[in-house]
Amino acid sequence: MESPIPLPVERAIHKLGSDISLARRRRHISQASLAERMGASLSTVRRMEKGDVRVPIHFFARALHVFGEIQALAHLLDTARDEIGLTLMDERLPKRVRSKPGGTSGAL
Template identity: 90%
Template sequence: MDHPLPLPVERAIRKLGSDIALARRRRYISQESLAERMGASLSTVRRMEKGDVRVPIHFFGRALHVFGEIQALERLLDTSRDDIGLTLMDERLPKRVRSKPRPPGAL
């Protein structure tokens, strides 16, 4: 079953593609050179820069790597900073923690 892509997702991918194109131009890198460095075809780079949602995410990651920005991908959903997830976990914590009874003779 094919679900339509939510508009915010489409916009975010389009913006990422546009940002990659801008970063490439600011570094004076041609699309051909970026494709070669990424191990991708020229058409993939062009589609990625246009925000084509069918371009696999690893190509976006490869572009970020070429630009020295791969840590941006690593931080996308950093679980140590996931405020919602951490709050939900904290809500499930027990109110009290009781010690388990020790067997006789144990320290």
């Protein structure tokens, strides 16, 4: 039995679906045309635009690709700017580093 989907997740998927619908309509693209460009069925596009959480993420990614916005997905969790993750890593750094006998300093 799957756990229920958290409300913030549901809301985010619903908003993404609405935004895809708006972007499609602003570009004067029909749902059928978007489905064809995405390699998806018309019903998948309709469900996606309604924010159906059961639509696999790759369909949302394909829609973003059609709109030229795939980089938005690629940068969602940019680990180079993950302040929490970087802070946790920095907290685990050793206070001192001792050189090993006969070893190198580690300098480039």
